[in-house]
Amino acid sequence: MADNSKIAVLDSSLTDRLPISSKTLFDAKASKSLTFDSIAKELGRSEVAVAALFYGQAQASAEDVKKLSNILGVPESKLAEQLLGFPDRGRAGPMPPVEPLIYRLYEIVQNYGYAYKAVLNEKFGDGIMSAIAFSTKVEKETDEKGVDWAVITLRGKWLPFSRF
Amino acid sequence: MADNSKIAVLDSSLTDRLPISSKTLFDAKASKSLTFDSIAKELGRSEVAVAALFYGQAQASAEDVKKLSNILGVPESKLAEQLLGFPDRGRAGPMPPVEPLIYRLYEIVQNYGYAYKAVLNEKFGDGIMSAIAFSTKVEKETDEKGVDWAVITLRGKWLPFSRF
Amino acid sequence: MADNSKIAVLDSSLTDRLPISSKTLFDAKASKSLTFDSIAKELGRSEVAVAALFYGQAQASAEDVKKLSNILGVPESKLAEQLLGFPDRGRAGPMPPVEPLIYRLYEIVQNYGYAYKAVLNEKFGDGIMSAIAFSTKVEKETDEKGVDWAVITLRGKWLPFSRF
Amino acid sequence: MADNSKIAVLDSSLTDRLPISSKTLFDAKASKSLTFDSIAKELGRSEVAVAALFYGQAQASAEDVKKLSNILGVPESKLAEQLLGFPDRGRAGPMPPVEPLIYRLYEIVQNYGYAYKAVLNEKFGDGIMSAIAFSTKVEKETDEKGVDWAVITLRGKWLPFSRF
Amino acid sequence: MADNSKIAVLDSSLTDRLPISSKTLFDAKASKSLTFDSIAKELGRSEVAVAALFYGQAQASAEDVKKLSNILGVPESKLAEQLLGFPDRGRAGPMPPVEPLIYRLYEIVQNYGYAYKAVLNEKFGDGIMSAIAFSTKVEKETDEKGVDWAVITLRGKWLPFSRF
Amino acid sequence: MADNSKIAVLDSSLTDRLPISSKTLFDAKASKSLTFDSIAKELGRSEVAVAALFYGQAQASAEDVKKLSNILGVPESKLAEQLLGFPDRGRAGPMPPVEPLIYRLYEIVQNYGYAYKAVLNEKFGDGIMSAIAFSTKVEKETDEKGVDWAVITLRGKWLPFSRF
Amino acid sequence: MADNSKIAVLDSSLTDRLPISSKTLFDAKASKSLTFDSIAKELGRSEVAVAALFYGQAQASAEDVKKLSNILGVPESKLAEQLLGFPDRGRAGPMPPVEPLIYRLYEIVQNYGYAYKAVLNEKFGDGIMSAIAFSTKVEKETDEKGVDWAVITLRGKWLPFSRF
Amino acid sequence: MADNSKIAVLDSSLTDRLPISSKTLFDAKASKSLTFDSIAKELGRSEVAVAALFYGQAQASAEDVKKLSNILGVPESKLAEQLLGFPDRGRAGPMPPVEPLIYRLYEIVQNYGYAYKAVLNEKFGDGIMSAIAFSTKVEKETDEKGVDWAVITLRGKWLPFSRF
Amino acid sequence: MADNSKIAVLDSSLTDRLPISSKTLFDAKASKSLTFDSIAKELGRSEVAVAALFYGQAQASAEDVKKLSNILGVPESKLAEQLLGFPDRGRAGPMPPVEPLIYRLYEIVQNYGYAYKAVLNEKFGDGIMSAIAFSTKVEKETDEKGVDWAVITLRGKWLPFSRF
Amino acid sequence: MADNSKIAVLDSSLTDRLPISSKTLFDAKASKSLTFDSIAKELGRSEVAVAALFYGQAQASAEDVKKLSNILGVPESKLAEQLLGFPDRGRAGPMPPVEPLIYRLYEIVQNYGYAYKAVLNEKFGDGIMSAIAFSTKVEKETDEKGVDWAVITLRGKWLPFSRF
Numbered sequence A, B, C, D, E, F, G, H, I, J: 001m002a003d004n005s006k007i008a009v010l011d012s013s014l015t016d017r018l019p020i021s022s023k024t025l026f027d028a029k030a031s032k033s034l035t036f037d038s039i040a041k042e043l044g045r046s047e048v049a050v051a052a053l054f055y056g057q058a059q060a061s062a063e064d065v066k067k068l069s070n071i072l073g074v075p076e077s078k079l080a081e082q083l084l085g086f087p088d089r090g091r092a093g094p095m096p097p098v099e100p101l102i103y104r105l106y107e108i109v110q111n112y113g114y115a116y117k118a119v120l121n122e123k124f125g126d127g128i129m130s131a132i133a134f135s136t137k138v139e140k141e142t143d144e145k146g147v148d149w150a151v152i153t154l155r156g157k158w159l160p161f162s163r164f
Helices: A012-017 A020-032 A036-043 A047-054 A062-072 A076-083 A100-124 B012-017 B020-032 B036-043 B047-054 B062-072 B076-083 B100-124 C012-017 C020-032 C036-043 C047-054 C062-072 C076-083 C100-124 D012-017 D020-032 D036-043 D047-054 D062-072 D076-083 D100-124 E012-017 E020-031 E036-043 E047-054 E062-072 E076-083 E100-124 F012-017 F020-032 F036-043 F047-054 F062-072 F076-083 F100-124 G012-017 G020-032 G036-043 G047-054 G062-072 G076-083 G100-124 H012-017 H020-032 H036-043 H047-054 H062-072 H076-083 H100-124 I012-017 I020-031 I036-043 I047-054 I062-072 I076-083 I100-124 J012-017 J020-031 J036-043 J047-054 J062-072 J076-083 J100-124
Strands: A127-142 A148-160 B127-142 B148-160 C127-142 C148-160 D127-142 D148-160 E127-142 E148-160 F127-142 F148-160 G127-142 G148-160 H127-142 H148-160 I127-142 I148-160 J127-142 J148-160
Touching: A020 A047, A020 A062, A020 A076, A036 A047, A036 A062, A036 B100, A047 A127, A047 B100, A062 A076, A100 A127, A100 A148, A100 B036, A100 B047, A100 B100, A100 B127, A100 B148, A100 C100, A127 B100, A127 B148, A127 J127, A127 J148, A148 B100, A148 B127, A148 J127, B020 B047, B020 B062, B020 B076, B036 B047, B036 B062, B047 B127, B062 B076, B100 B127, B100 B148, B100 I100, B127 D127, B127 D148, B148 D127, C020 C047, C020 C062, C020 C076, C036 C047, C036 C062, C036 D100, C047 C127, C047 D100, C062 C076, C100 C127, C100 C148, C100 D036, C100 D047, C100 D100, C100 D127, C100 D148, C127 D100, C127 D148, C127 E127, C127 E148, C148 D100, C148 D127, C148 E127, D020 D047, D020 D062, D020 D076, D036 D047, D036 D062, D047 D127, D062 D076, D100 D127, D100 D148, D100 F100, E020 E047, E020 E062, E020 E076, E036 E047, E036 E062, E036 F100, E047 E127, E047 F100, E062 E076, E100 E127, E100 E148, E100 F036, E100 F047, E100 F100, E100 F127, E100 F148, E100 H100, E127 F100, E127 F148, E148 F100, E148 F127, F020 F047, F020 F062, F020 F076, F036 F047, F036 F062, F047 F127, F062 F076, F100 F127, F100 F148, F127 G127, F127 G148, F148 G127, G020 G047, G020 G062, G020 G076, G036 G047, G036 G062, G036 H100, G047 G127, G047 H100, G062 G076, G100 G127, G100 G148, G100 H036, G100 H047, G100 H100, G100 H127, G100 H148, G100 J100, G127 H100, G127 H148, G148 H100, G148 H127, H020 H047, H020 H062, H020 H076, H036 H047, H036 H062, H047 H127, H062 H076, H100 H127, H100 H148, H127 I127, H127 I148, H148 I127, I020 I047, I020 I062, I020 I076, I036 I047, I036 I062, I036 J100, I047 I127, I047 J100, I062 I076, I100 I127, I100 I148, I100 J036, I100 J047, I100 J100, I100 J127, I100 J148, I127 J100, I127 J148, I148 J100, I148 J127, J020 J047, J020 J062, J020 J076, J036 J047, J036 J062, J047 J127, J062 J076, J100 J127, J100 J148
Parallel strands: none
Antiparallel strands: A127 A148, A148 B148, B127 B148, C127 C148, C148 D148, D127 D148, E127 E148, E148 F148, F127 F148, G127 G148, G148 H148, H127 H148, I127 I148, I148 J148, J127 J148
């Protein structure tokens, strides 16, 4: 019996919003009881990128497909066909998010959005932090009292507004 | 003449959505040409926290009020009165954000929300990353090619769902 | 100088959404540094009811007006005129709430709404818990580890659907 | 014939919004004519928690799965597979709620939200009541006139905003 | 051939929003060419209540189920199973309504809402007219010129706001 | 001092949504402590119609203006000017309504809308009940147990869809 | 092979929003390559009314059913069953419309709505143009330069607001 | 005293949504008790166009400004300044409309939108009826029974989709 | 194995929003590994027009159908039937767009909309740029540093507002 | 008297949504009867950029401020103060746009969004066209028949999604 407190699986009511590859990938992951951490290590990508790929929010290279086929035990041709094409991002869940964990991230944008803008503008000038030329990671810290802290790092290229 | 490429000021059309303290604080900051960085250093708080305080999204302690009075040259009694009370957060701008910089942060939540959830759940179990027992900072990195990158770090206490 | 970490005051950007009495009441409360707890005790009403009255969400009786006049030092005729009439409830803040504290209450309804319905239906039959024939209170508990817990109690008359 | 005035079942038009486990659990509950109260007692959890678990809004532990298998007569492996993973909360019903019973709870937040905030701030300082480190229960009271009252208690850990 | 100008049937595109009982009941009604008026008379309930029951907006008692089984020629066990449970009200159609007939009722609330509130407050004090302890009926009047008028009566218990 | 439990007045935060005549009329009504009932009797119109006129939702005839001038003690020329023109209806409050009393009426449409449609269609054929060739009234009933009931009657001309 | 530039057919992705009769009618129309113009002539109704009937927005009489059965070659009993009942109008497409042709009509209401109201009020007094006691037609005009113009005529009974 | 049943004036609560010229024009029209019909005749434009111009939804030519100055008794320079520029259309009222008269027009688009599209496509091919190369008029018809009918004509150039 | 970094395919979760022809066309395109560029050249149409046709946003002529049948290897009769009729445009994706690439185009309209209007008005007078008598193309430029730039050209007929 | 068919001015009802600089700039532009074209030439920037700057959607450099002061006859210190800071973009008008000209641009995104994505993906791979490293221009073409065409060019840097 799989340990339901360790493995992230795909909520069945979410399937219709996601590309068909999501179901294939999550089903294989569940049947092998793999974590994103272990897949990420074999794939040589970040954990969040792998999870994003599973949710149809990131692209797999041909090499990723080959490796995923081995890791998950899914025929390469099937994976290739389902992962064929360019991701259609942004439709995994509703906005504003209703999932409490995701809402907290949204709330950070809601509360600190203008503060980030003001600080970034003063540091970099008029522009934006790219969400495309961008990477992100999740880390776990435990403080001296044994309390766990989640640390999310967002790193994006600074794009100044063109003058025209 | 103030250098308009260095100092973040308050957009005049935003004033009505914010507490009266925002105008007082930003006006003083503009007239003294202070950056959030310099205020943060004097106040002993993070830059983002100071900007959030200016936008009415964070609370000032009595000591903050005293120091701000000195830094900004605003009478302490006036600041105290306007900063009196508990912040009414979340109303600075519309959601979804229309400001391009803030939208990019929103888009990160939209695209990677479920990926963050999956990775955090696997690392920590069933729960959320707090946006209250929380701190954040903004850093600037320049890579070997001279390209600037913005790095935003979110650090929140992990809160497991209570079993009841 | 008032202690800004003790007294709830009216956010200046909220004034336009509320009846004129809210400003009168909160201004007097701030200038006298009164808590809702102390006003509630003098008025013989619950703390939440008094706060609701200040936000224009509950009705004041003629006797409440007289007592409030004494407590707050506002002329009774002024209070009477402004509190004249039946409250126009529900417009204090946006829904979904953007204030983090209020959002948490909203989230409880979002997550547990159907669970409450199922349990209430099994306990009482087909009907609703009234929000009109209703009272509520807030209490503070501190557990053995010194951690504070907020306890909100909602008590409403059960109204069965009429058969017709 | 089951007594349709006693047992909460799953509305057929709601099935698509919920995880597949909801149908499994509610079908078994209906066929055994079990109330949440009786299940909660056998499971050693609160009634609302059990109903939330049925609606996919709370997590089952491995022991819960084993017990539920016995109580409901559903194979443990089937339950384990369907309850595998972390709940994707918040999507059971629309917001604002259209169900009259759930709307009344929403209305309480709408009307008394700022009053709760003001009172909680004065009692605890700047922070929120957690909806995660949180428990809730429903009780039935009958007053001296024989009128039934529903009492809902919300108990959440107080989380002060971090200073940073 | 059924007379399509006499009998209200279920629009096929509405089926998914309603409980499964709606289809069962409306199909049987259509095949027997029964009006709500005739069903209501046999059931001893009001016409609107019967129609609401068909749309899943009102509860059937055990005796209603038995009678409906006879009237409609549907096995009692099937009806009992589908009508088992507490109605999940409010999801039959979109709001604001797009159906012209239902929109007119909505428009009455939109235009006269505050007028009703003012008049009811003056007549009854601070409170609401219950929509739960409530009944309603529809009547047809023909004036002296032969013009038909629809008369809808709404009758709800007055609930004064509790003082607390 | 006016008795604030008897007279409906204009909520000050509502003024901006309403025509200027609303303030004039309500101010005069408040200063004379008049109920809608007493004004309606002098004007020879229904109570709800008078309240609707005060909220800018119904038109005043030249004779109404003359009478209102006498009843309220407002110069006829001022009233005429402000009531000049055709009402711009429907903007008094938000939809869905947030005021609990008005929400209950909205909820009746939400829950019983399709039931009304089905019953009206069977009684009258394909058409609508007019909200224009329409009148409405509010009555108070007290049952044998001393409980008050509000009765709202809606009476509208039946308009069959034209065949073309 | 059918000429795809002459015949309006049913978009396959629209089917679920419409009653089942829409598919039956449009399929038959397509297989017979009939225009609405030719059907309207045989039916003795206006072209727009026929198209509305196909989209489930208008009612068919028993005689319409008989004639449609002949024109389209669909068994009368099948048509009768599917067209049985009262149309559930207004759900064919989203509002605001996204289809460019339909959006232009919406835009006319958006831009000229108050102008129509002002002109109609001056011509007729306080009231509305009925959309129920209503007919409409579409005509094609070609000007002297050979340019085509579409002319849509809306004709509705004037309904004055009742005085009550 | 002006006759309030003849002249359309500007609702005072609408002023903020409209350009400043609207107030100038409507005030002058009211003080001279002019109908749109009489202004249109002097201006040589259609009644609806004049009303649209008053609501800021149509452009005035230099000659219109001169004539309006004479008709309304407003200095030409003031009118010219306020009517200077290109109209910013579409913001006069909310959509969906809440005004009953304007809603009826919206409802026609909602109910008959796809029917108009189908008929226009069959008559003209793939394209739209322009709302820019467009004119409209309102007429009053009285039938043999003395009943008034409003007739609105929409005439727009047919624009075929370009092939590219 | 198809090269998933070259060919645009249809996201499986998008299928339900699009006409049935979209699936047919994209499936054939994928199985033949054709780019829009190569199809456009054979068809003699622009690349964007071909992609729009695949997404059901543009019409195919009879000759397009014949050519597409050859290029894609789909029977002409099947294509003809599915492409029969007039496109029902505008429903391919949600607005505001959630896909990052499409959102950037939306953001351009949001940020520069009024600037375009002002410049176009000054250049052309009062009117609009048609989106119907319209063509568009996408080009790729590489600057001296080897950086790629996308260039989108929008070309629409200028339509002046009719004077009436 | 200014020629109202040549100069774009600021709609008075738009002022509140824009920064204070918009009013200053537009007022000066109107009083000098300057077009964006003439300002752009003196400023050495594109016409659209200048209009965007006037609407608060683009940043002015210190040199722009100096030149604008000369061109418009506004004191440099006043301009500098009002243009001080980083633009708060995206709030000039509502989305979806209600202005017909701006709506046409929005409609292009709505109809052709997925087509642009497919074509851009095939030409450039997985990424987006930047709206920040971006320029745009408006041109006027007149074809051989004397018909005017507006040509809008969008040119943005291609940003590939980072692999992480």
